[in-house]
Amino acid sequence: MGLMDKFKGKAEELKEKASELAGKHSDQIEHIVDKAGDAIDKATKGKYSEKIEHGAGKAKDAVGDFAHKPKPGGEGQTPQPPQP
Template identity: 75%
Template sequence: MGLMDNLKGKADELKEKASELAGRHNEQIDDVVDKAGHAVDKATKHKYSEKIEHGTAKAKHVVDDFATKPGDGTAD
């Protein structure tokens, strides 16, 4: 086992842990994404509202795809 194998193993372990945490805190992450979207929309004086809505929806979808519920064993 070389250094790269060890790093790959740690990276996989960290990805799985992040995925589990995202699953546990999915609603909180969605709330933060919404708040950030509203702040950006307000700062741009609603000039880019449609694009911001699209971006926040896409961000939530990515988090949902990444997240696994604790103990469901679906982490990649």
């Protein structure tokens, strides 16, 4: 196994972990996105409210698409593919 294969495997492992954490904490992430949007809207005095709201919605959708949702009664772990 070459060095690049090891890096690729580690990157995939880190992506999976980030996805799992995003799923477990999606409510908190959405709350932070809302707070950031409100702060930006206030700083711009409502001039870009519609664009900010649209961007916040896109950010929440992206988190939802990326996140692995925990399974009810389970650890929320997704099965790992076998390593060669």
